[in-house]
Amino acid sequence: MNIVPTGQPVLSMSAVCKDFKFGSLIKRSVHHAVKNVDLTLRGREILGLVGESGSGKSTVGRMAIGLAKPTSGTITVLGDELEHLNKAEMRQKRRTMQMIFQDSSNSLNPRMSLHELLCEPLRVQGLYTREERDKRAILLADEVQLARKWLDRRPHEFSGGQRQRISIARALALEPELIVADEPVSALDVSVQATVLNLLKDIQEERKLSMVFISHDMAVVEFMSDNVAVLYNGSIVEYGPADSLFASPQNDYTKILLASTPTL
Secondary structure, eight states: OOOOOBTSEEEEEEEEEEEEEEEOSSSEEEEEEEEEEEEEEEBTOEEEEEOOTTSSHHHHHHHHTTSSOOSEEEEEETTEEGGGOOHHHHHHHGGGEEEEOSOHHHHSOTTSOHHHHHHHHHHHTTOSOHHHHHHHHHHHHHHTTOOGGGTTOOGGGSOHHHHHHHHHHHHHTTOOSEEEEESTTTTSOHHHHHHHHHHHHHHHHHHTOEEEEEESOHHHHHHHOSEEEEEETTEEEEEEEHHHHHHSOOSHHHHHHHHTOOOO
16 A cells, blocks of 8 residues: 555545436436535545535545546546546556445345455455465454454344444455545444444554545534535535534534534
8 A cells, every 4th residue: 555645635526526317218307416526635634525315425425436427527536537547447446445335234245254255355356365365354353343253253243333344344455545434333323333433533544544434424524524525415515624614614504514413
């Protein structure tokens, strides 16, 4: 992993739009999910994307790492415009950018053991020998605080918080420089959320990662983020350093979100 220096761009999104078309060829409607989004994530920073359900934040996150294609605009990750990469180049690029999904139950193969789940990203990318992958699986389990004696267990044998730790470990397996965390704690009990958030923040600081952190919860975003973008109906309505945004919000929608959010 080549750690990006603090302040250097890792992710840039310029005038990014995403439209979804519905209906038949005769009567088709268009939903403008994301409208002219401009964002910059710099090395070793966490950018929080916050907004209510349907605001477009998850779509922005998926486009940021090439899981969805923008209708228009430019997305640059670590110096490469994603739309200009061919299939082989994108496969190579995937090693530098990973996603942590909201629902770990759907993102983990129920037939695989913890050991197999942690080795799979390395095996798919053709990295290391089998013995080296085994060793790295143990190190990943340690990093997310999962006991080595659990390596033979399958996802249904873990709690929700433990399954999300597995998802975090899988995202870290290829040593990415950019991680998009899409509502990573929203499906967890409140008592577990703080533990997982602290783990994520510790890993981000230890690995010097750059992260896009997506949530509808302003308190969680405030805890995690260096900078924050507030999305409403597909558009960014407020964007800036977390400290100043939370201390003195300028947009009425941001004020509404803050007023409706309990303290973490």
